[in-house]
Amino acid sequence: MYELDDVRKRYGNGKGGVDALTGVDLTIPAGEFLAIQGPTGQGKSTLLQLLGAMDRPTAGRVAYDGHDLGGLSERELTRLRARAFGFVFQTFNLIPTLTAGENVETALVGLGVHGSQRRARAAAALAEVGLDHRTRHLPGELSGGEQQRTAIARALVKEPRVILADEPTGNLDQDTRDEIVGLLESLWKTHGVTLVVVTHDDTVASRAPRRMRLEAGRMVDGAAAA
Amino acid sequence: MFFRYLSRELRRRSRQAFVVSLGLAVGIALVVAVSAMASGVEQAQGDVLHSLYGVATDITVTRSGAGQGPAGFRVGAGEDPQRISRDQVMTGPGQAPFDASEVDEIAGADGVADAVGGLELTLIHLNGKLPTFDLGQGGSTTGTNAAPQAPQSVAVTPGQLRVATSSLTGVDTSNTNLGPLAGTRVTSGRSLDTGDAKEPVAVLDADYAAQKDLAVGDTLTIRGTDFRVVGIVEASAQGSGGSDIYLPLAEAQTLAGLKGQIDTVYVKATSSQTIAAAKRAIQKVDPDATVTTSSDLAKQVTGSLSSAANLASKLGSWLSIAALATAIVLATLLTLAAVGRRTREIGTLKALGWRTRRVVGQVMGETLVLGAIGGAIGIALGVAGAWVVTKVAPSLTATIANGPTLAGSGGAAAGGDPFSRTISVALHAPISGSLVAAAVGLALAGGLVAGLFGGWRAARMRPADAMRQVV
Numbered sequence: 001m002y003e004l005d006d007v008r009k010r011y012g013n014g015k016g017g018v019d020a021l022t023g024v025d026l027t028i029p030a031g032e033f034l035a036i037q038g039p040t041g042q043g044k045s046t047l048l049q050l051l052g053a054m055d056r057p058t059a060g061r062v063a064y065d066g067h068d069l070g071g072l073s074e075r076e077l078t079r080l081r082a083r084a085f086g087f088v089f090q091t092f093n094l095i096p097t098l099t100a101g102e103n104v105e106t107a108l109v110g111l112g113v114h115g116s117q118r119r120a121r122a123a124a125a126l127a128e129v130g131l132d133h134r135t136r137h138l139p140g141e142l143s144g145g146e147q148q149r150t151a152i153a154r155a156l157v158k159e160p161r162v163i164l165a166d167e168p169t170g171n172l173d174q175d176t177r178d179e180i181v182g183l184l185e186s187l188w189k190t191h192g193v194t195l196v197v198v199t200h201d202d203t204v205a206s207r208a209p210r211r212m213r214l215e216a217g218r219m220v221d222g223a224a225a226a
Numbered sequence: 227m228f229f230r231y232l233s234r235e236l237r238r239r240s241r242q243a244f245v246v247s248l249g250l251a252v253g254i255a256l257v258v259a260v261s262a263m264a265s266g267v268e269q270a271q272g273d274v275l276h277s278l279y280g281v282a283t284d285i286t287v288t289r290s291g292a293g294q295g296p297a298g299f300r301v302g303a304g305e306d307p308q309r310i311s312r313d314q315v316m317t318g319p320g321q322a323p324f325d326a327s328e329v330d331e332i333a334g335a336d337g338v339a340d341a342v343g344g345l346e347l348t349l350i351h352l353n354g355k356l357p358t359f360d361l362g363q364g365g366s367t368t369g370t371n372a373a374p375q376a377p378q379s380v381a382v383t384p385g386q387l388r389v390a391t392s393s394l395t396g397v398d399t400s401n402t403n404l405g406p407l408a409g410t411r412v413t414s415g416r417s418l419d420t421g422d423a424k425e426p427v428a429v430l431d432a433d434y435a436a437q438k439d440l441a442v443g444d445t446l447t448i449r450g451t452d453f454r455v456v457g458i459v460e461a462s463a464q465g466s467g468g469s470d471i472y473l474p475l476a477e478a479q480t481l482a483g484l485k486g487q488i489d490t491v492y493v494k495a496t497s498s499q500t501i502a503a504a505k506r507a508i509q510k511v512d513p514d515a516t517v518t519t520s521s522d523l524a525k526q527v528t529g530s531l532s533s534a535a536n537l538a539s540k541l542g543s544w545l546s547i548a549a550l551a552t553a554i555v556l557a558t559l560l561t562l563a564a565v566g567r568r569t570r571e572i573g574t575l576k577a578l579g580w581r582t583r584r585v586v587g588q589v590m591g592e593t594l595v596l597g598a599i600g601g602a603i604g605i606a607l608g609v610a611g612a613w614v615v616t617k618v619a620p621s622l623t624a625t626i627a628n629g630p631t632l633a634g635s636g637g638a639a640a641g642g643d644p645f646s647r648t649i650s651v652a653l654h655a656p657i658s659g660s661l662v663a664a665a666v667g668l669a670l671a672g673g674l675v676a677g678l679f680g681g682w683r684a685a686r687m688r689p690a691d692a693m694r695q696v697v
Contacts, residue, residue, distance in 0.1 A: 097234035
């Protein structure tokens with residue numbers, strides 16, 4: 001599914017520039033659950049952005065299903081994000097003025113799904129993560145775990161091929177963390193999606209069949225954990 | 227989704243939305259109120275013209291020259307040399323009479339719907355006792371005698387002379403729909419008509435008639451000619467203008483010794499839009515003529531109307547432009563700040579696959595709604611302000627010094643200069659549909675400008691840049 005070949009990413013120019021990725025080679029087969037670990041500031045989130053077509057590499061090649069993402073137009077990248085990728089963020093990134101149901105619906109706007117169909121699919125996604133009773137609640141009325149489950153429903157509702165999660169348990173307590181990781185693992189199994197989780201939490205990473213470590217912008221450990 | 231998201235966002239940022247809307251509202255309110263008052267001032271200027279020349283008159287044509295000017299008064303033979311009672315009828319200073327046949331030429335000019343001639347005169351009535359000069363050598367003379375002997379001493383007994391000025395207009399009785407009488411309403415008797423062309427009849431202004439204690443059926447004597455009063459009129463326009471005495475044109479010409487002459491042509495243009503073109507056409511037909519429209523007349527006017535016009539055109543316009551510009555700048559800055567605060571939100575939407583156009587549309591939709599709300603409040607405030615002005619109807623005065631006409635009412639006599647006149651008009655602030663439409667357009671444009679800047683900033687955000695704030 002993914003083929004990364006000597007991927008480099010540099011922010012800024014000249015001496016003040018920062019090299020976030022310094023040559024990443026990575027292959028991610030379809031349907032894999034991959035955990036990427038590493039200390040803060042080592043390029044984990046940058047790698048996730050490149051995998052999610054949110055940014056382009058400075059050098060190297062990020063291929064998704066054989067397509068070089070760096071060569072796609074902004075419009076094609078937008079369409080790809082809308083169709084193929086679901087995102088789960090550390091801070092949930094829910095729209096505070098929209099209800100849980102409406103937040104889930106936002107993921108279908110880019111696909112052109114309208115009206116009742118959109119609402120029905122959002123309700124089904126929320127039911128799948130156990131939040132069917134919270135559809136009309138605003139994010140501020142939900143607990144941290146419920147907010148992250150809403151975010152997972154938002155990632156899931158478009159039936160993506162890939163779910164990219166960036167520190168999905170970073171803002172949660174231990175019990176909720178286990179609950180969320182369990183939910184992600186369960187969805188990976190039932191939906192057959194490719195799941196890439198960036199985390200510095202060993203407990204979370206240990207649930208993944210394959211673990212990678214990123215240090216100083218390079219993959220330093222490509223061994224399977226399981 | 228668009229409207230739900232939009233309305234919730236505006237409610238979330240209700241305080242900022244209120245500030246933006248209020249800013250735009252103040253700007254729009256000022257624009258509406260000032261424009262309405264400017265329109266009212268323009269209308270008042272039109273009223274001044276109509277009050278001078280009749281409601282249907284768009285343009286007047288006069289000709290400058292020496293005029294007859296004030297003349298001396300001679301005491302007639304056989305009268306008491308120390309008492310006089312004399313009338314003098316004359317055209318104004320700087321105003322020259324011309325041949326009445328020019329009316330037809332002007333009537334044929336492009337853009338002219340109708341034209342009629344008239345003779346605007348001033349009647350100066352001198353009444354009282356002349357001063358006495360008692361010569362030391364025993365001689366005595368009045369001020370009217372010439373060549374006094376060189377006296378050793380002169381004792382002067384002051385006279386008691388009263389000078390009264392009235393305006394007198396010769397009216398073409400074959401067409402009273404245009405010209406001075408067109409701006410009047412008959413309160414007693416009748417107006418002049420075609421049958422009066424060669425009759426010694428007069429129509430009087432109500433104030434003048436009351437002042438002179440004259441009524442329909444009475445006789446008014448001017449320079450020894452008796453005129454039968456057939457009607458009393460009052461100005462039907464807002465202004466208190468109009469002539470004191472209206473006579474058939476031929477009678478006025480005889481009194482002034484100007485047979486076949488007129489000094490003013492009253493012109494009606496084919497439409498209000500063709501006034502300027504008609505003026506040019508008349509100037510082509512008669513290059514020596516002084517062609518005056520209401521906007522030209524406005525330049526000759528002094529007094530509070532002139533001050534109001536200046537206030538509306540200068541301070542008012544700048545104030546409303548400044549307020550509106552400030553409001554738009556404020557709205558733009560607040561929108562930019564709001565978009566900046568929503569970096570994560572906008573980045574998330576882009577990461578979810580929202581196209582830039584949709585995100586920009588969302589931002590612009592919000593500012594357009596704020597513009598519409600601000601516009602609605604502003605129009606309401608502006609209309610309320612204009613309504614108050616119209617309700618209060620402050621009185622403005624327009625003084626025309628040495629203007630294109632000598633026609634004057636009681637106001638002229640009250641002033642020091644018999645050739646100037648003061649007209650009072652009530653200021654209204656009319657709100658037109660086009661003004662409201664323009665205000666709506668301005669409000670939406672304000673919202674659009676703010677939205678364009680906000681949208682531009684949102685468009686520049688990339689999903690990864692937005693995520694970088696939180697990852």
